[in-house]
Amino acid sequence: MESLLPILNAIDSVMWGPPLITLLVGTGIFLTIRLKLLQVCHLPQALRLIFKAQNKGEGDVSSFKALCVALAATVGTGNIVGVATAVKVGGPGALFWMWVAAFFGMATKYAEGLLAVKYRTTDEKGDIAGGPMFYIRHGMGEKWKPLATLFAFFCILVAYFGIGTFPQVNAIVDSMEIAFGFPKVATDVILTVFIAAITIGGLQSIAKVASGIIPFMALTYIAISLGLIVSNLDHIPAALALIFESAFSGTAAAGGFAGSTIMMAMQNGIARGVFSNESGLGSAPIAAAAAKTKWPAEQGLISMTGTFIDTIIICTMTGIALVLTGVWQGSAAGAAMTSAAFASVYGFAGSQLLTVSLVLFAFTTILGWNYYGERATIYLFGNRGVLPYRLIFIALIASGAFLKLEAIWVLADIVNGLMAIPNLIALIALSGVVAAETDHYLNRRKRQTE
Template sequence: MEALNNWLLTLDGFLGSSAWFPYVLLGVGLFFTLYLGFPQIRYFRQAWRVVSGKYDHSHMKGDTSHFQALTTALSGTVGTGNIGGVAFAIFLGGPAALFWMWMTAFLGMTTKFVEVTLSHKYRDRAPDGTMAGGPMYYMDKRLNMKWLAIIFAIATVISSFGTGNLPQINNIAQGMEATFGIKPILTGGVLAVILAMVILGGISRIAKVTSKVVPFMAVFYVLGALSVIALNIENLWPSFKAVFANAFTGSAAAGGFLGASFAYAFNRGVNRGLFSNEAGQGSAPIAHASARADEPVSEGLVSILEPFIDTIIICTLTGMVILCSGVWTEKFENKFQRADMVVLAGNYTDTVDADRQQLYAYLNGQDSEVKTFSGAVKVVEGQVAEGGPITVINARSVAEDVRFRLGGHPYSGLLDITNGKLEDPDVNVVGKSLVHSAELTTRAFTRGYFGDYGQYVVSIGLLLFAFSTAIAWSYYGDRAVIYLLGYKWVMPYRVLYVAGFFWASFSDTTMVWNLAAVAIVLMTLPNLFGILMLAKEMKQTVRDYWASLKD
């Protein structure tokens, strides 16, 4: 698993975590925003009119209403990205990362408008009578690039696991264990059965479930978040100020947080923003293709609301809860995951400025004197007795009160360490450090009016958010399978999807997030290329829509 995780990190370094990817993603959104005259602002009111059902007619082709298509697409985007993803972005880049999540969402509103409109325009009817659409159809039918359509469809199948499946149940299981003490394998087993019952019913059952679950879970989560912000209201303005003040400079060190450079905060903010709202990824157009509409632009307008609801509203609430509560700079007792931990040569502390500067440079990929440790240390009753000196870094922070355990008991003996990594996979490490993902959000929600009961808001919210995401992504994947292999392969795909869902409930969290990061980019790049090729057609399609609406 560690070797696989390292390979995923290397691959992600050339893709989503590379210096060029955020500029490509934001650049396409900026281009269409200017080219179409800021549609996310000009057409915002019309989007609400369409989703309200004002233009719905029963004779139109499709399987779902505008509202059901929106809630299905939202169920695919409102998931762990809103709870664990925001926390992960702030953990990595500090308050500055939230600013770049906002920018990704604002420009992403236009990107989603374009990709949904074009995909709806070239949708097709599947053998079972339902609608099938997505970027692969406009790539094939309009661009005559079947090879690109095949690449996108394959990436969609992979991403259905890497984005919509594995990270979702992993975070659910983690949250249920932390809050209720339920073993991950039990959570995975029960929810896998429920997932199978829902997705076997196809888009009609999926739409009915999501149209009821999404509004409820949004209200439930928003009320819980406001309870934390209200109790820490004096920190609200300083938190917003920090987001804007650090946007172009990076986030300074604070408490256990060692700081993040501008490049690091920018990259992680854009990356997590894409994971949250999926604008440009090409996933939402698959859900919107099912909508009953004769005018593709009308469904594109509905999709403008997704990044706004998902990121501008829900992700902002999560971010303010984390920043206002102050937990993002605090260290908590936790079990260290190997992928988050590295052993350094020498003694470092986050209370000395010189050490902070060296560690900051090391963690942000800059020139630093910090080196990883290789050698052996003697451990007695869980504590390092001889060897070193060493410093354990976990979750990008200097770990404190570090203990080594084996089989639930303090470990005694020699520990071999190579390039900062423990050789013995059976030895566990516990201590105090920063935390991230769903655990960080859970800690923040205990700082509100509900006290420790606030953790239940996160656990239940995570359960609803993530599970609905897994439902929606199963539909995205099976539409891609229909395009690639035909309708007869849908059922085998769904079985494999449920099996993967169960397996991920007890797999390594960090590895799952890294798999998701790679899978997202494998969908996004072909889709961005495709919509750029059809920019002129998109502009004319929008003109035709407004002309027909006037008539």
């Protein structure tokens, strides 16, 4: 794998160059304008809907469980290892660009969730089927079927070689070894057995596990992060100043690094932000489509909160911790770097707490992406493709512990970018549908309150 690293780096530089970053953020800006700053004006309503959605429409799971499946896939190593990687390579300014990508990404995630429900259908087993492959094909028309096929193919690649397997497994086995001295092979075997057992149960099993773990792990991580921030409260103004200054001037990173340019901060912040919250990738709408709701816009609002929770809250906690404690300037990288930040306040217990959070984050991400890849497989090959897909997925989980970190992140970046392109084209093409559905829903709510 290491011999391929220069080639992968070259492909990644092209993939995450100005064209894709422009398309990704540009789509979010375009939708933000077309939806009249919906992610600001209707965020309180969206947060209320997480718990108060009526769940009366067709669907396989509640809106809350659909959000938990989506969050299971998004709240993962990107929130801990990904943020550390972005700040290490791009400097503290990368955190600012992560915020920018997330702000506009909320509009993107809203549109994805809305379209997923509007164009969903049922598969041959009677289960809800939805996501970009369906809103491309049914929303844009049959002539765009090749683009839908391309999306489904790239989705399977991301599940296999991107967010879904290697980065998560690598983070789990490394952190368990660092914090508890647990052998990598033993961790990998136990992880593989658990993943195999849960994924056999399909969406219902995954949703049940996700809705149990996600709220607990998110609140726990936020609590220990707030403890770290409060203990360094007097350094907050300087840390925020460094983040904003670095975003527009570039900051020299650690270990004799020549200097992090603005473009490097921007590229790493946006790429890691997308890796974490998946806005624009088209993954979350696969889960959103299964929600029990009558109103596409309602699920769009609930989906939008996923990006807010993932990046604006959880990634920010990690980023602030790294900058406040100064560990980004040290020699540690990835999970070890974030671990050092928490250990500086909580001692050895901090490292252990972070490990537990990371393991839970990464574990649920594997479950979520197993589901996404499976739905893409069913779209391409029907239900006969499910068993081969699951066997390959489990085999990749079993082998994920033995790949090097740098190569894993580069490979994940490449397949993420490939998956985003067909979805972003569809979001722009169907933006008129999104705006019309939004107006219809908001006007109806307005009449109800008058």
